[in-house]
Amino acid sequence: MVDKETLAQFIRTEFPQTRVVIDSVGQRAATVSLDVDDSDLRPGGTVSGPTMMALADVALYVAVLGEIGIVPLAVTTNLTINFLRRPAAGQRLRGECQLMKVGKSLAIGEVSLYSAGNDEPVAHVVGTYAIPPQHLR
Amino acid sequence: MVDKETLAQFIRTEFPQTRVVIDSVGQRAATVSLDVDDSDLRPGGTVSGPTMMALADVALYVAVLGEIGIVPLAVTTNLTINFLRRPAAGQRLRGECQLMKVGKSLAIGEVSLYSAGNDEPVAHVVGTYAIPPQHLR
Amino acid sequence: MVDKETLAQFIRTEFPQTRVVIDSVGQRAATVSLDVDDSDLRPGGTVSGPTMMALADVALYVAVLGEIGIVPLAVTTNLTINFLRRPAAGQRLRGECQLMKVGKSLAIGEVSLYSAGNDEPVAHVVGTYAIPPQHLR
Amino acid sequence: MVDKETLAQFIRTEFPQTRVVIDSVGQRAATVSLDVDDSDLRPGGTVSGPTMMALADVALYVAVLGEIGIVPLAVTTNLTINFLRRPAAGQRLRGECQLMKVGKSLAIGEVSLYSAGNDEPVAHVVGTYAIPPQHLR
Numbered sequence: 001m002v003d004k005e006t007l008a009q010f011i012r013t014e015f016p017q018t019r020v021v022i023d024s025v026g027q028r029a030a031t032v033s034l035d036v037d038d039s040d041l042r043p044g045g046t047v048s049g050p051t052m053m054a055l056a057d058v059a060l061y062v063a064v065l066g067e068i069g070i071v072p073l074a075v076t077t078n079l080t081i082n083f084l085r086r087p088a089a090g091q092r093l094r095g096e097c098q099l100m101k102v103g104k105s106l107a108i109g110e111v112s113l114y115s116a117g118n119d120e121p122v123a124h125v126v127g128t129y130a131i132p133p134q135h136l137r
Numbered sequence: 138m139v140d141k142e143t144l145a146q147f148i149r150t151e152f153p154q155t156r157v158v159i160d161s162v163g164q165r166a167a168t169v170s171l172d173v174d175d176s177d178l179r180p181g182g183t184v185s186g187p188t189m190m191a192l193a194d195v196a197l198y199v200a201v202l203g204e205i206g207i208v209p210l211a212v213t214t215n216l217t218i219n220f221l222r223r224p225a226a227g228q229r230l231r232g233e234c235q236l237m238k239v240g241k242s243l244a245i246g247e248v249s250l251y252s253a254g255n256d257e258p259v260a261h262v263v264g265t266y267a268i269p270p271q272h273l274r
Numbered sequence: 275m276v277d278k279e280t281l282a283q284f285i286r287t288e289f290p291q292t293r294v295v296i297d298s299v300g301q302r303a304a305t306v307s308l309d310v311d312d313s314d315l316r317p318g319g320t321v322s323g324p325t326m327m328a329l330a331d332v333a334l335y336v337a338v339l340g341e342i343g344i345v346p347l348a349v350t351t352n353l354t355i356n357f358l359r360r361p362a363a364g365q366r367l368r369g370e371c372q373l374m375k376v377g378k379s380l381a382i383g384e385v386s387l388y389s390a391g392n393d394e395p396v397a398h399v400v401g402t403y404a405i406p407p408q409h410l411r
Numbered sequence: 412m413v414d415k416e417t418l419a420q421f422i423r424t425e426f427p428q429t430r431v432v433i434d435s436v437g438q439r440a441a442t443v444s445l446d447v448d449d450s451d452l453r454p455g456g457t458v459s460g461p462t463m464m465a466l467a468d469v470a471l472y473v474a475v476l477g478e479i480g481i482v483p484l485a486v487t488t489n490l491t492i493n494f495l496r497r498p499a500a501g502q503r504l505r506g507e508c509q510l511m512k513v514g515k516s517l518a519i520g521e522v523s524l525y526s527a528g529n530d531e532p533v534a535h536v537v538g539t540y541a542i543p544p545q546h547l548r
Contacts, residue, residue, distance in 0.1 A: 014180055043151055049213050050191035057186055076186050077517060078489055078539060080217040080354045082382050082400060084375045100398055101358045105516055106488060106541065108356050110384070110398070124374055124384070126356060126400055128489060130517065133544075214380060215352050215402060217491045219519050219537060221512045237535055238495045242379055243351060243404065245493050247521070247535070261511055261521070263493060263537055265352060267380065270407075288454055317425055323487050324465035331460055350460055354491040 001026065002066055010070050011062065020058045028099040028109075030063035033092055045089035047115075047122075052093070053081055056111040056125035059095035064107045064129045067099065071137055074107075079127040087115040087122040095125075105131055138163065139203055147207050148199065157195045165236040165246075167200035170229055182226035184252075184259075189230070190218055193248040193262035196232035201244045201266045204236065208274050211244075216264040224252040224259040232262075242268055275300065276340055284344050285336065294332045302373040302383075304337035310367055319363035321389075321396075326367070327355055330385040330399035333369035338381045338403045341373065345411050348381075353401040361389040361396040369399075379405055412437065413477055421481050422473065431469045439510040439520075441474035447504055456500035458526075458533075463504070464492055467522040467536035470506035475518045475540045478510065482548050485518075490538040498526040498533040506536075516542055 008022050023031040032055065034040070040051040057076060064074055087093060094116065099109040111125040145159050160168040169192065171177070177188040194213060201211055224230060231253065236246040248262040282296050297305040306329065308314070314325040331350060338348055361367060368390065373383040385399040419433050434442040443466065445451070451462040468487060475485055498504060505527065510520040522536040 015185075016180075017176055039154055043153075048152075048191075049194055049216070050187050053190045053216075054185075054187035076220055078217070078219050079186070079190075080215070080400060080491060082215050082374070082402070083213055084382060100356070100395060108358060108398070121374060124382070124400065126354060126398065128356070128539075217354060217537060219511070219539070221519060237493070237532060245495060245535070258511060261519070261537065263491060263535065265402075265493070289459075290454075291450055313428055317427075322426075322465075323468055323490070324461050327464045327490075328459075328461035350494055352491070352493050353460070353464075354489070356489050357487055 002069055006070070007062055007065055010065070011058065014072065015058070018058065020055060022062055025062055025066040028063065028067055028102060030059055030066055030097045031094060032059045032062055033094040036089065036091065036093055041089055047087040047089065047093060049083065052113055052123050053079065055093055055095045056081065056113060057127065059097035059111045060109050060127045060129060063097040063099050063109055067102045067107070068131060071131065073132040073137060074129050077128050077130045079125060081123055081125045083123050085120060085122045088118070092116040105133070107131060139206055143207070144199055144202055147202070148195065151209065152195070155195065157192060159199055162199055162203040165200065165204060165239060167196055167203055167234045168231065169196045169199055170231040173226065173228065173230055178226055184224040184226065184230060186220065189250055189260050190216065192230055192232045193218065193250060194264065196234035196248045197246050197264045197266060200234040200236050200246055204239045204244070205268060208268065210269040210274060211266050214265050214267045216262060218260055218262045220260050222257060222259045225255070229253040242270070244268060276343055280344070281336055281339055285332065288346065289332070292332065294329060296336055299336055299340040302337065302341060302376060304333055304340055304371045305368060306333045306336055307366055307368040310363065310365065315363055321361040321363065321367060323357065326387055326397050327353065329367055329369045330355065330387060331401065333371035333385045334383050334401045334403060337371040337373050337383055341376045341381070342405060345405065347406040347411060348403050351402050351404045353399060355397055355399045357397050359394060359396045362392070366390040379407070381405060413480055417481070418473055418476055422469065425483065426469070429469065431466060433473055436473055436477040439474065439478055439513060441470055441477055441508045442505060443470045443473055444503055444505040447500065447502065452500055458498040458500065458504060460494065463524055463534045464490065466504055466506045467492065467524060468538065470508035470522045471520050471538045471540060474508040474510050474520055478513045478518070479542060482542065484543040484548060485540050488539050488541045490536060492534055492536045494534050496531060496533045499529070503527040516544070518542060
């Protein structure tokens, strides 16, 4: 188990451009969030798909590292996203990840994305991380 | 059928931040590419996952609009990406989209992503666009 | 809303070969289960992948019809399954579906599959059903 | 590389109930086919979704084993299917698999499914097989 501050520090180093914040991590789960700004929006004021995918990817990564420790070589191998509703433009976006399996070589989790103030998810992601074998870490 | 210049103009308006370029469109297909820069990279020099997802999403969108015409309300509903190999940091990224179905309400296509100079794909995407009914366009 | 008996009758007509049983339906959810028999097993005694996909597909279908009513033209357009753990051979398989969206033309839900007696899911499915427009039903 | 007869013998042992036939294998590819019968059909005469998923799964498995040899512990970890068109009831179903990556621990491929006599695919699958490490085979 890795604590939130250690992970936050690691994420700032690994993703220097990211504005994603870790809200909580632990128990095979993680919550992350993003203060949506103009660079995340498309005309009409909706949040862009890639912004949502990126947030979900970080949520998965944080949840996985929270379980296996800081392993920089862990990589996403597969990600499926379903877009469910238009997120609100001015609202913070939150990603809640729950891991379904943390095996020796693969970790699989799902992420529900929410616009602050709305109980219905705006998108849903299932993703797989490949975990390198011990001797390669 | 919509020509490449009309589509390029539309993409510049819809995605003002994008640096993706349309290389070709037509015949239920499209090729787009991106000059990868520092903002697309992660430490170690590999292209970030969200950059690849964004490029694939534009490739799909361009291929779909090339068939159905400029329909701004068409939205991605579902996207699955498999990451296959590390893309080279300094190389242009290319997305080749082929639509498998263009129906009345759904269009489905696949995109292979390539790093310039490598014949093996770095990622593969399958995605679905929902096409609004005529009276809502 | 459609009650369980009406749906069970419809499923028996639509899938005459199925041995899947509806345990509950309602509230944008459904639980179905299957008494695994020899025809569902692979050597070594594990339940076959297609058996799990079929069970998840019925769970989704039942949950969707429970919301929109008996609409035989509703069809699966997309399904993603992640296999998480080996199901036990002699155990009943249960699929718990929760819909994430029931829109006018698409319904999207997830299904967790469980082997009786084990709290950890053996597989996870996300699937989309296309709902035909009113005038085509 | 494993030849077609060896693979056919192995598939008959592993999937004793299957009626799927191997048409060709090699070059990171495989073609398999199925003589659709009444047990594969749904009312109205269309081929059931699980029948298509099962055929695609065998196509992937055969293509993977054709590359890495007979490794019974290789298992599907992830499969995404998009249903594109209604297959014809009386027509043989064919699955053409092309692997996109054969790594040390994962193999990823896509399968296009066709109804005999129709050039447009009826479904498209992307799937991942986990390959056990050498010392566990």
